[in-house]
Amino acid sequence: MCQLLGMNCNTPTDITFSFEGFRRRAGLTDHHTDGFGIAFFEGKGVRIFRDNCPGASSPMADLVSQYRIKSFNVIAHIRKATCGDVNLENTHPFIREIWGENWVFAHNGTVDVKVCPNNHYQPIGSTDSEAAFCCIVASLKQRFPQKPSEKEIFDAIVDIASEIAKHGVFNFILSNGHWMIARCSTNLHYVCRKAPFGTALRDDDVMIDFREYTEESDKVTIITTQPLTKNENWTKMKNGGYVFFKDGDVLFEIEGTLPECNPHV
């Protein structure tokens, strides 16, 4: 299985503290060594860095840590291959253009994706994850030739993704650079950091005092497979739960009423 990391904020934020703890799991503190990828939104553009080397030792990951890019929305992924070879085209996050926007997607779990409604979007690699993502955007484009409201997008994604999730484990993070949607089958946690800010202690015992880096109005939400800090109040999402984050806040939410029974859980 893989691990996911997402960040959604109301101010451009440097993800290095969380990313450094996260990437240690890719070869040092855990075994997700089959590639890593990270996407930073910058305006309507996206910078994506991907490597099929382990995140803990990738020179591309070193660059990311040194470069200290600030962004409103970031999605990262470390991979333990379960489906598809270890190569660049199978490395998350995946990206597609829909309605003149970049959409970025990363998945944890294994799903059996049935045939898509059309060939509007086709997978480039051989992962179930990219196939599922193509299925989501193809279905959305079919339902909405023009971009609908955020609530309509959220409702449609809940509908489409819940159908896909019937056939596997479907934890994912998806962003268009303005909002971020998190969907949980088995494991996904989030924490919303806002004033009054305090300190956080990473699981490798590195401490940060957010008061040194933040303004009173800042809101920063971190979404991840497993909590990255020991002393913060992480919300564990429920099976079948969806959260729509914008500007670091929860805007829409479905708690998760369908406990998913799956042998992979």
Place this chain on the structure above:
Amino acid sequence: MCQLLGMNCNTPTDITFSFEGFRRRAGLTDHHTDGFGIAFFEGKGVRIFRDNCPGASSPMADLVSQYRIKSFNVIAHIRKATCGDVNLENTHPFIREIWGENWVFAHNGTVDVKVCPNNHYQPIGSTDSEAAFCCIVASLKQRFPQKPSEKEIFDAIVDIASEIAKHGVFNFILSNGHWMIARCSTNLHYVCRKAPFGTALRDDDVMIDFREYTEESDKVTIITTQPLTKNENWTKMKNGGYVFFKDGDVLFEIEGTLPECNPHV
């Protein structure tokens, strides 16, 4: 105006020698300082590095030079903005998925793009270049829901791009990782390097002896706006000319029968 650089080979090749000469034009030897981008195909995947800093001083460009990625197909671009703001989403090369392949596109010139046949692909930024690229892939997808032969793709692109080129200057390089198409309105040159290999002298007087780096069977084609070396036999493409390169060779060609009369030339 901008400058283009493309490489198409039959063996994975390090583009550093050509790229170093090329990026010097982005701020040192010339004035193309409004961003740079480079895309390396790796299997079906693509690594794209883009920066809205000048290519000559961009830390991203330094990484590219140090990393020495070897690839069969590379497209690079240095930008002098004529249309669209200087930001990440307006930075070439642009990328879209068509028929389950990554297609990468970079343009030099200014075109007035009329309405696309459909909204299958929509520009994310505000450049004429991305709008023209979206128009090409949308038209292709409309003509061929399934991927046709390479000759059919070439013929269709000639048809579509010649229509777009009626409304401006349309020099471009396009690749799907297997082949590379070059299209000339005003300025595009190429050289095919193959045995017997010799030396090349870059315009900043750096010399390379290709015999130290090549095998007898290697074929490496470099396509660029202005020749990068002083002592090689560069072919200057004609107005309205198209070349389809594969494995470092010319596979299909249209010499250019329509001299384009354009005030921007």
